[in-house]
Amino acid sequence: xxxxxxxxxxxxxxxxxxxDRRVAMVRLEIGKLSGVVVDSVRxxxxxxxAGTSLEGARLEVVExxxxxxxRDCSAEFLSDDPILLCxxxxxxxxxxxxMELLIKAVQLxxxxxxPDVRDVRV
Amino acid sequence: MCxxxxxxxxxxxxxxGTVIDLEERLLARNDHLASHVREWLAGIEVRAYNLMSxxxxxxxxxxxxxxxxxxxxxSVIEGDQETTFDADRIRASGVxxxxxxxxxxxxxxxxxxxxxLAELDPPAGSVVFIENVGNLVCPGLFDLGENGRxxxxxxxxxxxxxxxxxxxxxxxxxxxxxxxxxxxxxxxxRAKFLRCLRQVNPHAPVLEVSARTGEGLADWYEWLxx
Ligand SMILES: Nc1nc2c(ncn2[C@@H]2O[C@H](COP(=O)(O)OP(=O)(O)OP(=O)(O)O)[C@@H](O)[C@H]2O)c(=O)[nH]1
Ligand SMILES: [Mg+2]
Ligand SMILES: [Zn+2]
Numbered sequence: 001x002x003x004x005x006x007x008x009x010x011x012x013x014x015x016x017x018x019x020d021r022r023v024a025m026v027r028l029e030i031g032k033l034s035g036v037v038v039d040s041v042r043x044x045x046x047x048x049x050a051g052t053s054l055e056g057a058r059l060e061v062v063e064x065x066x067x068x069x070x071r072d073c074s075a076e077f078l079s080d081d082p083i084l085l086c087x088x089x090x091x092x093x094x095x096x097x098x099m100e101l102l103i104k105a106v107q108l109x110x111x112x113x114x115p116d117v118r119d120v121r122v
Numbered sequence: 123m124c125x126x127x128x129x130x131x132x133x134x135x136x137x138x139g140t141v142i143d144l145e146e147r148l149l150a151r152n153d154h155l156a157s158h159v160r161e162w163l164a165g166i167e168v169r170a171y172n173l174m175s176x177x178x179x180x181x182x183x184x185x186x187x188x189x190x191x192x193x194x195x196x197s198v199i200e201g202d203q204e205t206t207f208d209a210d211r212i213r214a215s216g217v218x219x220x221x222x223x224x225x226x227x228x229x230x231x232x233x234x235x236x237x238x239l240a241e242l243d244p245p246a247g248s249v250v251f252i253e254n255v256g257n258l259v260c261p262g263l264f265d266l267g268e269n270g271r272x273x274x275x276x277x278x279x280x281x282x283x284x285x286x287x288x289x290x291x292x293x294x295x296x297x298x299x300x301x302x303x304x305x306x307x308x309x310x311x312r313a314k315f316l317r318c319l320r321q322v323n324p325h326a327p328v329l330e331v332s333a334r335t336g337e338g339l340a341d342w343y344e345w346l347x348x
Contacts, residue, residue: 002229002260006148013146024139028148035263035289082288083321092324101148108139 003040008048010103015053022109025058032080033066033098057106066098152264155232159239159267163250170250171346172230172266174290175274176283177256180300182208183333184274184342185251189217191336192343195248199238201230201255208253218242229260232267249346258283262290273326276301277308281315288322296327296345303332 014023026045030036038061045059069076070086070093077086084093108114147153163170173181182200189196189212198219200208209221220238222230235252244250252268254261273294275283278301284291291297297319299312312330319328327345331338 002263005227005229005231006263009148009151013148013150014144017144018142025141035259083285085321090324091321103144103146103148105141105143105145107141110139112139114140114142 003037004044004048006036006101007041007044010045011048011052011054013103014106018053018106018108018115020053021112021115023054023057023106024109025060025107026054027060027062027104027106029062029064029100029102029104031064031066031098031100033082033084033095034101035082036101038063062104064097064100067096068093068098069096149263149265152232155236156265156267159232159236160269162239163267163269166244166246168244168246168248168250169270169346170252170266170268171270171272172252172254172261172268173272173274174254174258174261174294175256175276176258176279179256179274179276179279180333181253181256181274182211184298184300184331185253186211186215187333187336187339188251188342188346189215191339192249192346194347195245197242197244197248197250199230199235199242199250199252201234201253203227203255224255228255228257229264230254230266231264235266258287258290262293270295272296272298273323274298274300275315277304277310281311282318284315284319284322291319292322294323294326296329297323298342299328299330300333302330302337303335 014026030038030041042059049055049057065078066080067076067078068084070088070090072090072092073086073088075086075088085091086093175181185198196217198212198217200212200219200221201224202208203224206221209219212219220242222234222238230252252266271294273291277299329338329341331342
């Protein structure tokens with residue numbers, strides 16, 4: 001269950017940036033080829049936000065599909081299957097999309113103010 | 123650009139509180155630490171290898187032999203959910219070992235490895251083996267700052283394993299097929315195994331070895347010394 005530590009990481013990254021400002025929504029991007037199970041992330045999210053400034057926040061997950069380029073025939077193809085086979089039969093492919101694992105955005109609770117850029121730790 | 127409406131304002135209202143774009147990678151912290159580990163290791167000319175397999179494929183047995191036969195100073199970081207059995211086995215082979223217990227965790231991460239390396243304090247020019255938690259899923263995502271990833275599968279596990287765990291197997295720099303001494307006793311189709319493996323990892327060298335008898339290990343030592 002690497003989804004648990006990933007989700008804990010999300011909460012830490014956000015509270016590090018935003019302090020104790022209450023968060024209403026978190027938007028993640030989890031590519032279809034990333035190997036991360038979105039349902040597990042959702043399950044873990046509800047557990048790990050309990051007692052934090054993210055408690056009750058809505059979780060939105062964008063799931064970009066997979067896209068790859070074949071190193072043998074140069075064709076680009078779409079596939080959400082982790083076993084990436086080019087229509088030409090080659091498995092020697094470069095993944096162009098679908099591996100994303102990102103915290104895209106958060107929405108603060110109404111009334112919370114945007115942190116001053118100077119307290120945003122990067 | 124605003125992820126909600128596409129405008130160029132960095133933060134503003136969307137029917138509720140302010141939306142802030144973060145665009146932060148989920149693994150940013152781990153990867154950042156891993157790159158520090160990698161730099162630190164390079165600075166003292168130590169090479170590190172991350173060994174990944176299902177439980178019981180023979181990681182510790184392979185290491186018990188490797189640390190005695192490689193001919194280079196070695197040390198080992200052992201990752202298991204519980205117990206110090208594997209570190210004890212390695213120390214019994216005569217080299218330093220640090221046990222990391224991950225508890226509920228199913229993989230090592232760069233934080234754990236950095237801490238273990240500080241304790242291990244490997245001498246310049248040596249080789250560090252990191253035995254990951256027996257698991258062919260979770261360890262694949264976490265860069266530990268290693269120089270190479272070793273995926274171990276054994277002939278008792280079935281030929282289709284690579285296709286069942288494509289995410290992790292894809293990341294292997296070398297694949298060891300272990301327990302080949304048992305080939306006469308099990309139904310294991312090597313050609314089929316290779317076909318399955320090549321569908322997810324087209325280039326990694328594949329070595330057939332037996333950690334029990336030592337068969338095939340000369341090629342493994344050569345790969346480590348290259
Ligand atoms: N016949 C045979 N048995 C082996 C070989 N390598 C390991 N074994 C046996 O397989 C079992 C598991 O080996 P370990 O080295 O403990 O496996 P591991 O991958 O370290 O296991 P975990 O750390 O629990 O994930 C032991 O009984 C070993 O003796 C081999 O090459 N041939
Ligand atoms: Mg072991
Ligand atoms: Zn092709």
